[in-house]
Amino acid sequence: MRPIRAINVLPTLFTLGNLVCGFFAIVVASRIAKAGTVDILPSPKLETYRHIFDSIDPTHNLMLCGGLIFLAMLFDTFDGQVARITRTTSDFGGQLDSLCDAVSFGVAPAILLVKMCPDFTSVHREAVWSISALFACCATLRLARYNVETDETDDHGTFTGLPSPAAASVIASWAMFSYTLRNEINYENFAGYDWWLQRILPLCAIIIAVLMVSRIPYPHIVTQFVRGRRSFAHVVGLLFAIMLLVTFRWYVVPFVCGLYVAVPAAQYLWKLSRDKANLKKPVSGEVA
Template sequence: MKHKKPRLTYVLPNLFTAASIFTGIVSLTQAANGHFESAAWLIFLSLVFDGLDGRVARLTQTCSRFGLEFDSLADIVAFGVAPAMLLYFQIGQHYGRFGILVSALFVVFGAIRLARFNVTDNCNDPGVFIGLPIPTAAVFVAGWSLLLEAHSLREYGAPLLAATLLIAFLMVSNIRYPSFKRIDLDRPLLLKTLILLTFVASILYLYPSEGLGLLILSYILYGPIRMGKLFLTKRKDGKREA
């Protein structure tokens, strides 16, 4: 006879999801009041809550359809609307309609990305994401927002607007990105990974905003670079066969 799980166990993962939404809203209000650094760090805090809700649900074996849908709604607030408004209040409002367009497309394409993920998740390889995940797009905006604030470069925000527009299109692209859901490391690779992570942590300690921005940018560029290499390899193989 199966024992029913306590109702509180089902509530716990959703509390983290609700915390992600709440933090996203607070980030939005901070951005509206001109506190851009606080708004950016709150987006990172939302990312922590977003990571915890899924892990808690799996650990307690309380995954549910409601939780999945709730998580998607939380993501569009915390990783769609919040970073889009941070971008607009910090930079976009100085560029007229273009600033509005970039912020709007970021949210719209983020919503499309989430909807596509929900309907195709069971069909995809768990080791990859199809299209750039919306949390990654959000931390790109937040990370580079911190970089602009740290070096007082807000007046040079046009490149960030253009980059964010490209990020929005990457979310709805078919470019594949590693998900890190399944990582099988043998001993030699484990040692190399440990050394790499130690090096990355050291860079982040010395240069937090710069290191974070470059780390996120590296992950984002990985997808197009990998796709380009595969395309060139197939082209070379095709010429050899001909």
Template sequence: MRRLRTVAVLPTMFTLGNLICGFFAIVVAARLDRPGVMPLTETDSQSLMIGGWLIFLAMVFDALDGQVARLSNTMSDFGAQLDSLCDLVTFGVAPAFLLVKMCPQMEIDHSRTVWIIAASYVACAAMRLARFNVETDDKIEDHLHFSGLPAPAAAAAIAGFAIMFHTLRRHDNPLVYAGEIDLVLQWVLPFFGVLAALLMVSRLPYPHVTNQVLHGKRSFGHVVAVLFTLLAAMVIKSYSVPIICVAFVLSGPVRYAWAKLIQHREQKEPLF
């Protein structure tokens, strides 16, 4: 048995920051007065918003821990294992819990379905993280693209819905107070949860946005696309986070369908 003797302090603090954010996202979502009841109260929507932003804060910690470990030359098996365990809580359990709290639970059968979807989401996130650990090396080429939707991106999309619930209440929109927006979002969410879970365990390629921006040179079109995204985010402001996250999730199957149906190209890897 190998005994662990030293631990890299700074990368570990970032990784544990990821875990703590995920834990508090669950705690905040657990405060909901009437989970799944439409329309959501102001207090409930605010709790969902805080839980959503905590997941995004965790993504910052998750992005920084690896970078700090590389810069300080302190990468280790311990850090990789701890990172996966923390990711499972923050990007697996926490978004699944938010999903349960946001979805309507008016009937027993529907409530059970939502819980089954949430449990399946956690299971797919666990398998996605385990597969990533087994198949990925430390080469930079392995960190420019993902095979399957990354768990943080799936979590970000669900967190984006949580933020949108509160954002809609900050505007004088009569649909919000009548409950129609809540009704649409809450019935869409279970289907989106199933889609995100399947995409995580799929082999559809997704770009590693952070590494692609930070490493190497990119084409002029790539720079224009990034600039257009930033400008669009400035225009739609508070709605930009959920829209961009959902668009990223859907980009995988859209590109797959375009390549297969329009360009008649077969994917090199199997779909699952």
């Protein structure tokens, strides 16, 4: 065993920032009371930073948990970029990054999923817990596979299987969307939306878990859209996309996260079906 004599400080701090955000996301989710023990009323307006972090409102804490997962995603994005810019990439950094990702994008969204489905949990408690455990296990398996199969020659252009941050972003974005919707529509109408969300989200989590351990190629967003030299039209389109995200906030983010999950999977399945159809076609000149 060879001891580690030096650690790259700046990338390590960014990676640990990812872990801290994931840890506090779990803490915030854990203080949400069991369904039926607290009366859920229309969310009051939050006027101070203290109210933001000390609120007892369940939907608000779900939103805060989702926000911390997104903050962890920012740290996860920047730690690799900082390591490449400063030319301080190392095996230690890669292993540490995966360990932190397992907490922030495996355990934290799994707990968030349980807390987002209190009615479903009261009826099918074992089902939701099992789905959440499956999500966490698949995220960890995907990270372990990534560590084994990725080396220094990898161009980081695509991922094999759905990346765990993208999988976590789907659950986190719906938590943020629920809070936004609850504060902008009639409370009775929100109850109907929440009923459907609690039935659909666990099923979506199963699909997402399978996609994480699949071999479906997913694009690396930073590499394909931001890094390197791009055309003028590409930059203009990127600015409009950012403006759309900022303007409509959490109405757009769940839709974007869902597209990132669904489109590559649909393209992969379409290609498989087309290739199978081509194999069944008789070769030109061959007697049927």
